[in-house]
Amino acid sequence: QVQLAESGGGLVQAGGSLRLSCAASGRTFSRYHMGWFRQAPGTEREFVAAMSWSDGSINYADPVKGRFTVSIDNAKNTLPLQMNSLTPEDTAVYYCAAKSGSYTRNFNSYDYWGQGTQVTVSS
Numbered sequence: 001q002v003q004l005a006e007s008g009g010g011l012v013q014a015g016g017s018l019r020l021s022c023a024a025s026g027r028t029f030s031r032y033h034m035g036w037f038r039q040a041p042g043t044e045r046e047f048v049a050a051m052s053w054s055d056g057s058i059n060y061a062d063p064v065k066g067r068f069t070v071s072i073d074n075a076k077n078t079l080p081l082q083m084n085s086l087t088p089e090d091t092a093v094y095y096c097a098a099k100s101g102s103y104t105r106n107f108n109s110y111d112y113w114g115q116g117t118q119v120t121v122s123s
Helices: none
Strands: 003-007 010-013 018-025 032-039 046-052 058-060 068-070 081-083 092-100 117-122
Touching (some): 018 092, 046 068
């Protein structure tokens, strides 16, 4: 059974940094795309970044380009998300997700989800 577990959320001041991590278990993810999404209260779940476990290709949403960095740690089977220069607009619950096959930003296409971790950025 696939399990995804996020960690690393918390409260940070604007301009600060946080590092989230997603621990993946339950199967071999070599043919999977891994994604980070976020959802603020009253809004739809929003694509943040995605990375292919097979070829390492990466895609970012425009609001986070240049500030967020996603990677894959094959040894630990984790998906870190380094977030720098945080602003209050980054406040949301952040989710890790996985899907087989090709890349997409559509959250409806992802098969597996973690429980989410809260990120709050104060002004």
